[in-house]
Amino acid sequence: MDDKFASLYLDKQLCFPLYAASRLTTKLYGPYLDKLDITYPQYLVMLVLWQHNSQTVNKIGQRLMLESNTLTPLLKRLEAKGLLSRKRAEIDERTVIVALTKKGDDLKAAAASIPEQIFSSFQDESVSIAEITIFKDMLEKLINSLDEKVNKAK
Amino acid sequence: MDDKFASLYLDKQLCFPLYAASRLTTKLYGPYLDKLDITYPQYLVMLVLWQHNSQTVNKIGQRLMLESNTLTPLLKRLEAKGLLSRKRAEIDERTVIVALTKKGDDLKAAAASIPEQIFSSFQDESVSIAEITIFKDMLEKLINSLDEKVNKAK
DNA sequence: TATATTTTAATCGTGCACGATTAAAACGAT
DNA sequence: ATCGTTTTAATCGTGCACGATTAAAATATA
Numbered sequence: 001m002d003d004k005f006a007s008l009y010l011d012k013q014l015c016f017p018l019y020a021a022s023r024l025t026t027k028l029y030g031p032y033l034d035k036l037d038i039t040y041p042q043y044l045v046m047l048v049l050w051q052h053n054s055q056t057v058n059k060i061g062q063r064l065m066l067e068s069n070t071l072t073p074l075l076k077r078l079e080a081k082g083l084l085s086r087k088r089a090e091i092d093e094r095t096v097i098v099a100l101t102k103k104g105d106d107l108k109a110a111a112a113s114i115p116e117q118i119f120s121s122f123q124d125e126s127v128s129i130a131e132i133t134i135f136k137d138m139l140e141k142l143i144n145s146l147d148e149k150v151n152k153a154k
Numbered sequence: 155m156d157d158k159f160a161s162l163y164l165d166k167q168l169c170f171p172l173y174a175a176s177r178l179t180t181k182l183y184g185p186y187l188d189k190l191d192i193t194y195p196q197y198l199v200m201l202v203l204w205q206h207n208s209q210t211v212n213k214i215g216q217r218l219m220l221e222s223n224t225l226t227p228l229l230k231r232l233e234a235k236g237l238l239s240r241k242r243a244e245i246d247e248r249t250v251i252v253a254l255t256k257k258g259d260d261l262k263a264a265a266a267s268i269p270e271q272i273f274s275s276f277q278d279e280s281v282s283i284a285e286i287t288i289f290k291d292m293l294e295k296l297i298n299s300l301d302e303k304v305n306k307a308k
Numbered sequence: 309t310a311t312a313t314t315t316t317a318a319t320c321g322t323g324c325a326c327g328a329t330t331a332a333a334a335c336g337a338t
Numbered sequence: 339a340t341c342g343t344t345t346t347a348a349t350c351g352t353g354c355a356c357g358a359t360t361a362a363a364a365t366a367t368a
Contacts, residue, residue, distance in 0.1 A: 005262060007269040009205050014286065015179050015272075016198060018292040020219050022176035023298035023355075025169050030357095038242040044170060056346060065174050068347045070325055071238050077323080093334050094346040099337060108159060115161040118169075125299050127292075132168065135292045138285065145279055146178035177325075184327095195354060211317060222317045224355055231353080248316040248363050 028121075032049045036107060043080055043111070045071075049084065050108045054099040056089070065147070084109060182275075185269045190261060196232055197265075199225070202239065208253040209242070216235045235262060262292070 004032045006012065026040045033043050048063050049055075057075065061067050075098060078084050083104035122132075160166065179192045202217050203209075211229065215221050229252060231239050239256035243249045278285075293307050 005204065005266055008262065008265060013269060014290055014293075015183065015194075017290060018172070018176045018179050018220075018296055019194075021293055021297050021300065022172045023219070024297060024304050025172050026230055027304045027356090028198070028300055028317075029169065039323065040169075040173075047162055047167070050159065058345090059155070063171075065177070067326075069327080069349080074346055088347095096347065108162065109312070111162060115268075120301060122299065123185075125184060125303075127295060128358085131292065133249055133288070134298070136168055136171060138281075138289045139168075139175055140292065141281060141287075143171055143175050143178060145281065146175065146182055148276060149222065150178050150181045183328090193353065212315090221356075223319080223357080226318055228354075241315095246316085250317065284362070 003012065027112070028118065032151070037081065038083075038107075040073060041070075044079065045074060046083065046104070046107065046111070049098065049100050049104065050111075053105075056095045056097060057086075058095065064096055078104075106127060109118060165249065182272065183268070185270065190264055191235065192232070192237075195224075197227060199228060199232065199260070200237065200265070203252065203254050203258065204265075207259075208251060210249045210251060211240075212249065214252060232258075 029040050029043065036043070043062060044064055048060050051111065052059075057068055057071055060075075061071055064071075075084065075086055082101055085099050085101055088097050090096050097143060114146055180188075183194050183197065190197070192200065198218055199214060202214050206213075206228060211222055211286055213227055215225055218225075229238065229240055233240055236255055239253050240250050243251050
């Protein structure tokens with residue numbers, strides 16, 4: 001059966017599975033993050049801070065591909081939870097330095113088991129580690145390509 | 155260098171690339187969807203309706219993995235644009251039937267070139283069609299696995 | 309047939325995403 | 339040194355996502 005609109009079928013497109021997979025992944029983290037009382041985007045910010053503490057809003061944005069319009073309110077919420085501090089840099093008053101508090105740093109220990117638990121929940125599946133590695137490589141290639149196209153103006 | 159928190163590094167995780175790829179994909183569609191005056195989630199709903207017209211909110215939700223709390227307001231916006239109609243089914247007053255209007259159906263022609271244009275923007279890349287196919291298969295496998303884990307209660 | 313249960317869409321509140329704009333600080337070029 | 343440009347974070351408005359709840363209709367059960 002020939003259909004000149006076949007390209008518009010949902011299942012022919014790459015865009016929907018990416019969207020669905022991303023949302024499902026967020027939900028998968030849900031129960032673990034509830035225990036830490038943070039959301040998934042907040043978790044990503046904490047990951048960045050646990051790996052490289054004390055950095056500008058801009059730097060966090062580069063690492064997560066987010067800008068201040070998203071980050072500023074999110075960082076304020078994490079500040080309100082007592083997990084980080086925000087203060088203007090003396091050397092350059094335009095920038096705001098975000099740094100973990102003791103409480104924020106301590107949360108790292110509670111979060112340490114999450115990747116392992118997420119990972120092991122896939123162990124009984126037909127998806128091998130080798131496959132996941134290939135998949136992640138392709139995903140990163142795709143991101144680089146997309147990033148170039150989307151941000152070509154900048 | 156040994157690091158007991160290495161698993162918490164952003165670049166070791168699968169979750170972030172999925173999140174980033176999904177957001178970048180949405181942005182890539184941006185310019186094309188601006189011309190149709192719809193958003194990306196609205197485009198997904200239209201794809202579903204172009205493929206199978208006249209269905210309940212529930213059915214659309216199954217296809218996009220969304221629920222009425224997200225869909226109802228979104229459908230109302232598309233209704234306000236004159237692209238679809240919403241009305242209670244006579245046979246079962248609980249359900250709402252969503253159907254394309256003439257205008258909504260006509261938009262299909264304008265959208266028909268989008269997948270091609272998106273696809274061709276990757277042509278100069280090092281990503282082959284074969285690779286994309288493998289990637290999509292893995293993505294769907296991942297979605298099925300995630301869906302099972304996330305919705306195991308239901 | 310009454311009553312309990314399930315299904316369906318809608319509503320509400322919170323927290324992202326993001327385009328567009330703003331204000332202040334820093335920088336650069338004359 | 340001054341003035342225009344760039345950089346940086348913040349603000350604002352709109353539109354998702356989604357957990358929790360609600361109300362009405364349909365269905366199942368006693």
